Amino acid sequence: MAEKILTARFETPDSHLLNTYQADGGYTALKKALTMKPEEVIELVKASGLRGRGGAGFPAGLKWSFVPKEAEKPKYLCVNADEGEPGTFKDRYLMELDPHAVIEGSAIACYAFGAHIAYIYVRGEFKVPMERMEQALAEAREAGLVGKNILDSGFDFDMWVHPGAGAYVCGEETALIESNEGHRGMPRLKPPFPAVVGLFGGPTVVNNVETLAFVPHIMNQGAEWFAKLGPERNGGTKMYGVSGHVKKPGIYELPMGTSLKEIIYDVCGGIRGDHELKAVIPGGSSTPVLTPDEIDVAMDFDSLAKIGTMLGSGAIIVMDETTCMVRAITRLAKFYSHESCGQCTPCREGLAWIHQVLVRIEGGQGREGDIDLLLDICDNVQGNTICPLGDACAMPVRGFIKKFRPEFEEHIQKAGCPIGPFPAPWAGSAKG
Amino acid sequence: MSTPNGQAFTVKPETAQAIDEILGHYPVKEAALLPALHKVQDEIGWLPVAAMDWVADRLELPRVRVYGVASFYTMFRRQQPGRHRLEICTNLSCSLMGAEHLREYLCRKLGIQPGKTTADGRITLSEVECLGSCGTAPVMLVDDEFVENLDPQKVDKILADLEARDHG
Numbered sequence: 001m002a003e004k005i006l007t008a009r010f011e012t013p014d015s016h017l018l019n020t021y022q023a024d025g026g027y028t029a030l031k032k033a034l035t036m037k038p039e040e041v042i043e044l045v046k047a048s049g050l051r052g053r054g055g056a057g058f059p060a061g062l063k064w065s066f067v068p069k070e071a072e073k074p075k076y077l078c079v080n081a082d083e084g085e086p087g088t089f090k091d092r093y094l095m096e097l098d099p100h101a102v103i104e105g106s107a108i109a110c111y112a113f114g115a116h117i118a119y120i121y122v123r124g125e126f127k128v129p130m131e132r133m134e135q136a137l138a139e140a141r142e143a144g145l146v147g148k149n150i151l152d153s154g155f156d157f158d159m160w161v162h163p164g165a166g167a168y169v170c171g172e173e174t175a176l177i178e179s180n181e182g183h184r185g186m187p188r189l190k191p192p193f194p195a196v197v198g199l200f201g202g203p204t205v206v207n208n209v210e211t212l213a214f215v216p217h218i219m220n221q222g223a224e225w226f227a228k229l230g231p232e233r234n235g236g237t238k239m240y241g242v243s244g245h246v247k248k249p250g251i252y253e254l255p256m257g258t259s260l261k262e263i264i265y266d267v268c269g270g271i272r273g274d275h276e277l278k279a280v281i282p283g284g285s286s287t288p289v290l291t292p293d294e295i296d297v298a299m300d301f302d303s304l305a306k307i308g309t310m311l312g313s314g315a316i317i318v319m320d321e322t323t324c325m326v327r328a329i330t331r332l333a334k335f336y337s338h339e340s341c342g343q344c345t346p347c348r349e350g351l352a353w354i355h356q357v358l359v360r361i362e363g364g365q366g367r368e369g370d371i372d373l374l375l376d377i378c379d380n381v382q383g384n385t386i387c388p389l390g391d392a393c394a395m396p397v398r399g400f401i402k403k404f405r406p407e408f409e410e411h412i413q414k415a416g417c418p419i420g421p422f423p424a425p426w427a428g429s430a431k432g
Numbered sequence: 433m434s435t436p437n438g439q440a441f442t443v444k445p446e447t448a449q450a451i452d453e454i455l456g457h458y459p460v461k462e463a464a465l466l467p468a469l470h471k472v473q474d475e476i477g478w479l480p481v482a483a484m485d486w487v488a489d490r491l492e493l494p495r496v497r498v499y500g501v502a503s504f505y506t507m508f509r510r511q512q513p514g515r516h517r518l519e520i521c522t523n524l525s526c527s528l529m530g531a532e533h534l535r536e537y538l539c540r541k542l543g544i545q546p547g548k549t550t551a552d553g554r555i556t557l558s559e560v561e562c563l564g565s566c567g568t569a570p571v572m573l574v575d576d577e578f579v580e581n582l583d584p585q586k587v588d589k590i591l592a593d594l595e596a597r598d599h600g
């Protein structure tokens with residue numbers, strides 16, 4: 001098995017408690033960081049090439065360096081634990097099983113760019129992860145690792161849990177900031193970027209949980225070590241989350257750039273019931289779908305971009321030959337349409353229309369020209385909205401049509417679905 | 433503050449105290465709105481207007497601001513639910529593993545459609561979006577608790593357990 005970093009402690013009994021974390025060397029990275037100059041910490045993280053695990057893959061050190069040194073208003077770190085992109089279920093485990101790693105990474109980040117307060121925005125349904133984070137913060141506060149003058153360094157660092165309340169759009173960084181301020185989660189126009197004007201008007205960094213959990217390891221083991229764990233420009237490991245029709249779904253931490261084929265067939269044991277693979281969504285529901293002849297691809301940011309899709313959150317959704325592609329994308333379009341915050345017309349109207357047209361195709365009422373109509377609507381959505389949620393729907397719709405157009409056409413010609421609903425795994429042969 | 437029948441609305445002292453503590457986490461009171469609404473809802477099960485008004489006063493916010501925020505977020509219940517809540521995810525990863533069949537199964541067993549409460553007021557069924565638990569699909573929240581790797585037998589057991597809890 002390859003080296004595990006973020007999930008290495010998951011099997012440890014009481015891995016969420018401070019004593020086990022410290023016994024495993026926890027908080028030594030923070031101690032070390034506090035002896036360095038903040039700029040040196042940023043340089044180290046920059047040199048490691050750590051890229052954001054929340055979806056866009058933006059270099060974390062670079063993001064921190066955009067925060068102005070001198071600012072009139074306090075600076076903040078927002079830890080993004082909204083985890084709502086369908087297929088994604090990794091941050092939940094980090095918070096449940098290694099909450100102190102998230103706190104330590106957050107403290108180091110705050111020290112690096114000069115913030116004294118971090119909020120971890122946890123999706124409201126995650127009661128246990130939230131309790132674990134709160135318990136860990138209480139322990140850390142008691143031990144002088146969180147609060148005033150942490151570790152007698154003169155540096156103040158506080159961190160609080162902020163619960164979400166069931167709105168996918170709040171995972172988008174500016175909507176998250178609005179929601180953290182007690183507002184409706186409506187994304188803001190950029191610029192200004194959060195690094196300049198963010199939470200409570202102060203310079204703000206928004207980072208994903210997984211991104212921050214890497215930071216202590218980079219402090220301890222060095223930038224070069226991290227960079228070498230993966231391909232060039234795509235360093236580190238990745239927590240891939242596999243769901244759908246594989247024999248062994250779950251979270252697997254593997255070197256960045258592990259082959260998708262290997263993940264499906266070796267790591268996850270192949271397709272349930274030894275069915276044929278039909279389609280794979282490689283990085284969460286907003287990333288364009290791949291066909292079986294495309295899975296010989298390295299699961300990293302750049303390799304997936306090269307073949308027209310994205311690593312996103314590393315959430316792999318596997319579908320076998322029993323799956324109707326029109327039905328699959330219809331379900332996703334329903335989700336995006338439901339989650340639109342409504343402030344941009346192309347997203348609010350466009351996504352509802354996309355969903356409506358897909359429903360009629362799947363239901364056997366599709367019309368000649370509907371497929372081109374869908375592509376047209378996508379054209380009108382993409383690039384014309386405040387936040388990327390509109391694109392997050394248009395991209396996979398386009399992707400499904402591009403890869404499976406004949407299946408859409410067959411629905412229209414036969415005035416019905418040639419495949420039928422997703423079968424129940426417990427109803428006979430599909431059971432893996 | 434009073435409810436339509438004239439009784440003053442108030443929360444338990446622990447809840448009020450927890451909210452006051454949370455206010456200290458933020459530079460402005462308004463920012464505590466989501467956690468405060470959660471605390472009140474956790475205590476009484478939903479958010480009647482009187483509860484939202486109570487929160488508005490506590491946080492020194494206009495009431496309409498609180499209504500506006502509460503209505504934006506799906507977790508805030510402005511209608512009284514049944515004694516128990518079943519929230520089944522039917523997003524893609526769960527549906528690939530049979531969630532749509534379980535939804536139908538639940539509808540049949542309970543005799544209601546998603547979004548509705550059984551006539552005896554015991555169970556509210558709803559269909560929700562991805563719960564961030566796709567590797568153990570299908571997934572359902574039973575009174576806020578995750579139940580994973582569902583199948584019809586597990587659903588039967590959940591319903592039987594709720595029955596036993598209420599009538600046992």
Ligand SMILES: Cc1cc2nc3c(=O)[nH]c(=O)nc-3n(C[C@H](O)[C@H](O)[C@H](O)COP(=O)(O)O)c2cc1C
Nearest residue numbers: 052053054080082083084171172173207208211388
């Ligand atoms: C609609 C939408 C939903 C998002 N949801 C999440 C999420 O749940 N978690 C997350 O970390 N990032 C999410 N993002 C990405 C964030 O906007 C942001 O890029 C990310 O948190 C930055 O962290 P990183 O640089 O560490 O990756 C979402 C973006 C969009 C447009």
Ligand code: SF4
Nearest residue numbers: 341343344347385387
């Ligand atoms: S793109 Fe959609 S979700 Fe994003 S701001 Fe516009 S309407 Fe809201």
Ligand code: FES
Nearest residue numbers: 521526563565566
């Ligand atoms: S799709 Fe159901 S939990 Fe993610």
